[in-house]
Amino acid sequence: MSSRAEATTHGPEPARVIRVEDLAPTPWPNGGGWTREIHRQPSAQRRGQTAWRLSLATIDTVGPFSVLPEVRRWLLLASEGSLHLSIDGTVHRLGHTDTVEFDGGAAVEVIAVSGTSRVLNLMTYGGVGGHLQAGRLSENSEVSDRDTAAIVVLDGHLVVRQASLGRYDTLLLGPQSVDVRSEAATVVRVGVGGTRGDLPPPTSGRWADGTTDRNT
Structure with a gap:
């Protein structure tokens, strides 16, 4: 993992809190933005390789994305405003919390951005x-890594035992269920697993409207 993290349980592989202020920004090669890596998960099947990677990008100008063959990508606009992407010639207009999925080998370009945008970026490898x-x-939920790998706070606060998570902080989940308390928290649930196309929406925990899942 790329940052200092706070364990929320004792024992092997506890849930961990990752603070956004602890994440060092890395500039993009094309100068169009910055990336803060939240977590990089090693592959259990492919020694020395990555299974998935979660990061938070800052975009403040137009320009192309890097081409990443054999990678599947999901982007979610985490900040207010709008972000327009051209993906293989098709324009996608993203508003707050809108998500787009695309192949890392596609030709992707930022063609319009309102101010400075924060984008949550999930990459998976090997299908x-x-x-x-x-x-x-x-207000109160129980979450585990059965269907949610991580939770990223967008607004409000999420309380996990003695830790309070604010904007862009992340709860990285372990195998043990964790009780969380929401204080008007809007969050992003990061799901990873299975093969491309067969991963169901998260079912643990509940949204504020009483449903157990919600598509963006």
């Missing part, structure tokens, strides 16, 4: 499935 799903959690 692994994934998704990003935004919504408001109910």
Whole structure:
């Protein structure tokens, strides 16, 4: 993992809190933005390779994305405003919490951005499935890594034991269920697993409107 993290349980592989202020920004090669890597998960099947990677990007100008063959990507606009992408010639207009999925080998270009945008970026490798799903959690929820690899806070606060998570902080989940308390928290649930196309939406925990899942 690329940052200092706070364990929220004892024992092997506890849930961990990753603070956005602890993430060092790395400039893009084309100068069009910055990336803060939240987590890089090693592959259990492919020694020395990555299964999935989660990051937070800052975009403030137009320009092309890097081409990443054999990678599947999901982008979610985490900040207010709008972001327009051209993906293999098709224009996608993203508003707050909108998501787009595309192949890393596609020709992707930012063609319009309102101010400075923050974008949550999930990449999976080797055909692994994934998704990003935004919504408001109910006041009290129980979450686990069975269907949610991580939770990223967009607004409000999420309380996990003694830790309070604010904007762009991340709860990286382990095998043990964790009780969380939402204080008007809008979050993104990061799902990773299975093969591309067969990963169901998260079912653990509840959204504030009483449903168990919500598509962005």
